[in-house]
Amino acid sequence: MQIRQATQDDFEQIWPIFQEIVQAGETYSYDRDITKEQAAARWLDKPRRTYVVLENDTILGSYYIKPNHDGPGSHVCNCGYMVSADARGRGLATAMCEHSQKMAVELAYKAMQFNFVASSNEGAVKLWSKLGFDVVGRLPKAFEHPTLGYVDALVMYKWLQLEQ
Amino acid sequence: MQIRQATQDDFEQIWPIFQEIVQAGETYSYDRDITKEQAAARWLDKPRRTYVVLENDTILGSYYIKPNHDGPGSHVCNCGYMVSADARGRGLATAMCEHSQKMAVELAYKAMQFNFVASSNEGAVKLWSKLGFDVVGRLPKAFEHPTLGYVDALVMYKWLQLEQ
Numbered sequence: 249m250q251i252r253q254a255t256q257d258d259f260e261q262i263w264p265i266f267q268e269i270v271q272a273g274e275t276y277s278y279d280r281d282i283t284k285e286q287a288a289a290r291w292l293d294k295p296r297r298t299y300v301v302l303e304n305d306t307i308l309g310s311y312y313i314k315p316n317h318d319g320p321g322s323h324v325c326n327c328g329y330m331v332s333a334d335a336r337g338r339g340l341a342t343a344m345c346e347h348s349q350k351m352a353v354e355l356a357y358k359a360m361q362f363n364f365v366a367s368s369n370e371g372a373v374k375l376w377s378k379l380g381f382d383v384v385g386r387l388p389k390a391f392e393h394p395t396l397g398y399v400d401a402l403v404m405y406k407w408l409q410l411e412q
Numbered sequence: 413m414q415i416r417q418a419t420q421d422d423f424e425q426i427w428p429i430f431q432e433i434v435q436a437g438e439t440y441s442y443d444r445d446i447t448k449e450q451a452a453a454r455w456l457d458k459p460r461r462t463y464v465v466l467e468n469d470t471i472l473g474s475y476y477i478k479p480n481h482d483g484p485g486s487h488v489c490n491c492g493y494m495v496s497a498d499a500r501g502r503g504l505a506t507a508m509c510e511h512s513q514k515m516a517v518e519l520a521y522k523a524m525q526f527n528f529v530a531s532s533n534e535g536a537v538k539l540w541s542k543l544g545f546d547v548v549g550r551l552p553k554a555f556e557h558p559t560l561g562y563v564d565a566l567v568m569y570k571w572l573q574l575e576q
Contacts, residue, residue: 273483278482278483317554318441319440319442320437320438323562324551366484384550384551391484398487401485405552
């Protein structure tokens with residue numbers, strides 16, 4: 249398995265992964281009917297960097313890293329991770345999150361924030377906690393889950409620098 | 413005093429208010445060197461609606477309303493408010509926030525969220541609390557204040573519907 253920066257051509261393989269996850273509506277706050285072009289703009293073009301995880305020439309997952317805010321908030325980054333349905337349970341989310349934390353430090357970010365983790369997504373909450381993120385906020389009924397209805401969304405945060 | 417929807421022409425008067433606030437760097441997470449065109453795109457074009465507060469023909473303040481997230485998060489709106497330095501202490505922020513809450517309900521939003529309130533901005537924290545917002549998150553050292561250094565940023569949230 250290899251992690252490298254994504255190219256424009258990679259979106260051909262990222263798009264089916266993206267579309268499956270967004271259409272499920274259980275984890276990401278994108279419109280379910282987002283177009284391929286809009287998705288590429290959001291995932292590939294707008295972020296500071298986007299990476300893919302490959303096995304041979306097949307993309308199994310992808311993540312982006314970008315500043316969570318501009319100006320006085322630009323030292324905190326935000327990342328999003330997606331793993332192909334076929335490749336789940338193989339530690340890809342952990343590998344990508346650890347890689348992104350290293351990249352964040354290289355890019356001189358001081359902290360990483362996840363803005364909108366559905367509280368129903370227990371696997372993600374547990375994984376991010378294990379990887380050092382704290383739940384620093386709880387947004388009441390902020391996530392509309394397709395079967396559970398309104399559930400709380402969590403804000404998770406990790407300070408990345410050892411020296412403060 | 414009158415509150416009405418903003419036109420493109422209004423940005424001539426909004427821009428000096430915007431610029432003064434953003435250059436101070438104490439409250440908003442915009443780049444300090446944001447251009448007038450970028451500011452108009454962010455404040456006027458991207459949001460769902462933008463309003464201005466006028467006295468005679470002079471704009472004293474402005475706010476925007478937009479969904480805070482897409483898809484499963486689109487029932488929660490986000491607003492930003494700016495008041496001209498000359499017009500502070502006259503209740504404009506309160507008037508705009510109350511107006512925005514009514515507009516939010518009309519536009520079928522269920523809740524309103526402020527993502528990034530500098531904890532050092534005690535006036536704002538006190539005002540939003542008085543207007544029914546709860547502090548639902550605290551982001552450690554997420555706001556780089558020009559004189560105080562890294563201060564916490566708060567996430568504030570209000571459920572708008574009486575019937576849940």
